[in-house]
Amino acid sequence: MGTAPIADAYGRTYDKAEEHDAYYLASATLLPKEAIVTAVSKKRSSEQIAEIFGTSSELVDYRIKRLGLWREHVGKQIRLSSD
Structure with missing residues (x-):
């Protein structure tokens, strides 16, 4: 993570790849694979899973x-067409 001059101060720069990686890590941390697989197999909606x-x-x-x-x-x- 770098810093860049912003209005005579230093602030965090925006790096799209870093933001994507952070979003991915957050999703994996907050929503464990096994739990999501189970919820999907039980036909839970996205809203129900989010609430849980x-x-x-x-x-x-x-x-x-x-x-x-x-x-x-x-x-x-x-589904493939029978034609």
Whole structure:
């Protein structure tokens, strides 16, 4: 994390990659994989999961997507046409 001059003072710089890494770490810390897998398999909504863990539903959605469970969570499956 670096610092840069901002209005004659020093402040934290914004690094998009660092912010993404921090968001990922927060989601993994607050929403453990096993617990999310279980909640998704029980068909819990993002809002229900967020309430249980004290997070936002947006963070829950992010974590579910990063775990590759989004299609299962939203109940969509890829179906190939019979044509």
